[in-house]
Amino acid sequence: MVEGGFFNLLDVSFSDGLNVLVGGRGVGKTSIIELIRFALGIPNLSDSASRDSSMHAMSILQLSGRVSVEADINGQTVTISRSANEAALPLPLINKPIIFSQTEIESISLNSSGKLNLIDSFGINIDPERKRINSIKREIESLHSEFIVLRKEYDDAHELAAEKQKLKTKEHELLQQQEMFSDNNQNLNEYQKNYTDIQKQLDVINLEINNLGYILNIFESREKELTNIKPFNKIVVNNAYDTSPFFEKVNNFINIQNEKIEQIIQSNKDILNEVQLNLSKLHEQKTPMEETARYYRNEIGKVTEQAGSLLVQLHHIKSEIVTSTGWENVAANKYDQMLITYNKIQDSLKELTSLRKGIYLKREEIVNNLNASLNPMVKVDLTYSTDTSSYMDSIKSTLKGSGLKYNEIVNEISNKINPQFLFYYCFTEKYNEFAELLSIPLDRATRLLGYLKDMDIGEILTAEINDELNFFLFDKGSYKRVEELSIGQRCTVALSIILENKNRGLIIDQPEDHLDNEFIANTLIKSLDVRSAHAQTILSSHNANIPVLGNADRVINLESNGRRGFVKHQGSIFENEIKQAIESIMEGGRSAFQHRAMFYSGD
CATH class of the missing domain: 3.40.50.300 (P-loop containing nucleotide triphosphate hydrolases)
Structure with a gap:
């Protein structure tokens, strides 16, 4: 009507x-x-x-x-x-x-998507797979954003920790010079022993302060995030029908949620207070010890100005080594987190592949029935996950503006390296293996993979990789692809398939x-x-x-x-x-x- x-x-x-x-x-x-x-x-x-x-x-x-x-x-x-x-x-x-x-x-x-939709219209139910695929894609994009942050934090910590070996070498040189002065002055030995003992205690305290400071930064950032969470407001509705018990249940649920949010915020404040209290205690211990160390350093300086200078340098070097050791721990922690996130992404990519395979098998059954019914006039050919056009476009989009010559190599990447392995190469930095697979020079593979490694490639990892359908018409003794046919012949192929759908x-x-x-x-x-x-x-x-x-x-x-x-x-x-x-x-x-x-x- x-x-x-x-x-x-x-x-x-x-x-x-x-x-x-x-x-x-x-x-x-x-x-x-x-x-x-x-x-x-x-x-x-x-x-x-x-x-x-x-x-x-x-x-x-x-x-x-x-x-x-x-x-x-x-x-x-x-x-x-x-x-x-x-x-x-x-x-x-x-x-x-x-x-x-x-x-x-x-x-x-x-039309590639049109042909797939045509086959899917034959009553196959791929909605569960589609919904799960979309859900996994969102998970992967979220996880990869987290992965990029972790990689940046790891790279920064690793770079700072890499200075430790140079600091160790400098420390060894200074200790050798200090030993020369120790042999020539008996008092210097006693002062140096006392100074070294107290400096070891200070190093331990400094390391604890450094570690607590790192923890403090984490929970202060967390406190800012938590305080931005707005509590739910009570829901008020026009109670046109007798549904008040349900809305009462909803508002009770909101109250519980608000209480939990408050509990989390308070727990975060409690741990912050505890960390700050421990820091205060350490600083209280550190102050008199630094005064004592300063006394011995002055006494050593009286013996020889050069010996005092060496001690200052040694103290500075040892402090930097302690800091560098802390960055080593941070880098190791970030790498562990990065590895966990990497494995989660790879597991999700494997599930994507499995779901796509399930869709392919359902389509394959329809295609087999069509070929049996339409033979020999029309033939339908289905290949698993060979339409990589969206995947290729995502790689091009990511590389755009990189300054790298990528047009001729993107097709090779999309055909030879699936998203799982591309992410693997980005994570492991196996440049030689990547170069050999694509038959390109090592320096080019290094630049290309190095660029992708630092980019957010979530869009690439979740790019649609579809099955590919080809339609053929038997014409004058041979099969011709639908792209080679006249409009009338194309309509003959399309309608032959459409009319088979009797459901x-x-x-x-x-x-x-x-x-x-x-x-x-x-x-x-x-x-x-x-x-x-x-x-x-x-x-x-x-x-x-x-x-x-x-x-x-x-x-x-x-x-x-x-x-x-x-x-x-x-x-x-x-x-x-x-x-x-x-x-x-x-x-x-x-x-x-x-x-x-x-x-x-x-x-």
Whole structure:
């Protein structure tokens, strides 16, 4: 039912079997199909056509129009209604009808995603896999963002810790010089022993202070994050129905959540206070010890100015070594965290591969059935995860602006190295192995992998890697790829596959366009006749053979006065008004009825 717009007050009924929309050009046959698509919120199998279909429907409805469709859902009749300015609502339709525009029939076999959607429309349920894949992709992107932060922190700590060996060498040189002075002065030995003993104690305290300072920074940052968490406000609703116990439960849940947040914040404050208390105690111990160390250092300086200078340098070097040792511990900790995150990402990537394999196996079963049914005219070829175009585009996008010459190598990477192994090479920095696999010089592999290693490659890791479908038509003794065919031959391939789907309702706009009469008579008509026993079919057509030889259960004759479209007649092909309409406005109408009469009379 349509209210407003070009089809105001239009009411069309469809039978369970074959329905054919007929009428002259411009009466709105295509518009009826697009209005059904619009009402049910059914997307085009080819993404590029979705916007055109939606705009078509809204132009027919105009600003205030509304279309309503009655659908049988699990044995119950449900009315689905949508106005021109409303978004589509999620519907409880298990098997929504498949709808094809003229353009889609011509182009779907040339579109990678369209071909996959066509196979997926054969009743295979891949929604669980799709939902899990999308969830895993979000997990991977989040984990990789965390991984990038950990790598930066590790690199910084590792760089600072790398100075330790140089400091050790300098310390050894100073100790040798100090030993020369110790041999020449008996008092110096005693002062140095006392100074060394107390300095060892100070080193221990300094290391503890350094470690506590590191912990303090962590929990102070955590405190800032926690204080930014806003407590939930109590939910107040207009209690139009007696649902207050439920909302009371919700508000109790909110109170519990707020209490837990407060507990976490307080726990963080408690540990901060404890860390600060321990730091204060260490500084209290350190102050008198530093005074004592300063006394011995001054006494040593009295013995010899040079010996004192050496002690100052030694003290400075030892402090730096202690700090460097702390950075070694930080680097080791960051590496462990980084390794854990790396393994989580790899496990998620493995699960992605497993889910994609499951989808492929479901598609493979459909493809095998199609090949068995359509052999030898049409052949469908399915290969597992070979469409790496999105993966390749993600690599190009990441490398853009890098200054590296990457165009000619990106294709090699996407074909030879899957996301799991690319992440492996980035993590392990195995430049030689990476260079050998891609057959490129080592210095180039190092620059390329080094750049990717420091980038957020979450988009690359989660890039879609699809199965690849190829359609072939047996023509003049050999199979030809669909890309090599004429428009008519492409439509022959697409419709041959589409008509095999007998599990769902099918709506097609003018399927006979670009088809030869032989295909219409030998394939299209027969397939429509078989479908009538299994699923509803709605077509618009100018070819009389489709409703007449296809034994249409209902023919809807549309008409227009230029301002408004309406149904002139609707009924079976045996009714006089319908028969007259077919003979007068459809191509080959009279001959189609003659052909039918001859066929059923046995002549």
